[in-house]
Amino acid sequence: MKSPIKAEQIVVDDSVESCRRKIVVTMDESATCENALSWCLKNIIQPNDALILINVQSKASIFSRPPDIDVSELILTIEERVRADSHQLLTDAVSKARAHLPPNMKIQAISLKGDDPREVLLQEIEALNADCVVMGSRGLSKVKGVVFGSVSTFLMRHVRVCPVIVIKF
Numbered sequence: 476m477k478s479p480i481k482a483e484q485i486v487v488d489d490s491v492e493s494c495r496r497k498i499v500v501t502m503d504e505s506a507t508c509e510n511a512l513s514w515c516l517k518n519i520i521q522p523n524d525a526l527i528l529i530n531v532q533s534k535a536s537i538f539s540r541p542p543d544i545d546v547s548e549l550i551l552t553i554e555e556r557v558r559a560d561s562h563q564l565l566t567d568a569v570s571k572a573r574a575h576l577p578p579n580m581k582i583q584a585i586s587l588k589g590d591d592p593r594e595v596l597l598q599e600i601e602a603l604n605a606d607c608v609v610m611g612s613r614g615l616s617k618v619k620g621v622v623f624g625s626v627s628t629f630l631m632r633h634v635r636v637c638p639v640i641v642i643k644f
Contacts, residue, residue, distance in 0.1 A: 499600055519607060530564055
């Protein structure tokens with residue numbers, strides 16, 4: 476099933492339809508996501524599984540500005556930098572995965588855009604009909620988690636198609 480979310484770009488697009496299981500690993504710049512990917516490669520991935528790496532680019536926004544300043548070029552520059560960073564993050568993750576997996580292993584790396592990474596990830600995971608989600612936890616305190624919104628807690632509570640495994644080291 477195709478995702479209802481328009482992918483900004485698929486960085487790596489191996490066909491995963493014939494794979495036994497679709498294992499999703501959410502990626503951001505944190506060390507816990509690196510650890511989650513490593514843990515997944517060692518403990519979850521099996522022959523004939525597909526590894527799907529997803530990063531959500533937060534939309535650039537400027538909260539206040541003088542009305543006479545045109546910031547459209549600045550916004551485009553920020554969005555391009557965020558897009559390039561997302562693609563580099565996924566390219567590096569694919570390289571790491573390929574180094575630990577058999578050469579014929581199927582991998583997809585998807586860079587998505589969205590205002591709320593929690594909702595974007597939830598929709599994509601369900602559209603993919605994933606068999607498992609592995610993600611890192613930044614270890615926010617309860618207060619920060621409530622204020623900023625923990626992505627891992629949100630997905631654990633709302634994903635209905637598969638288990639969500641949260642790696643906290």
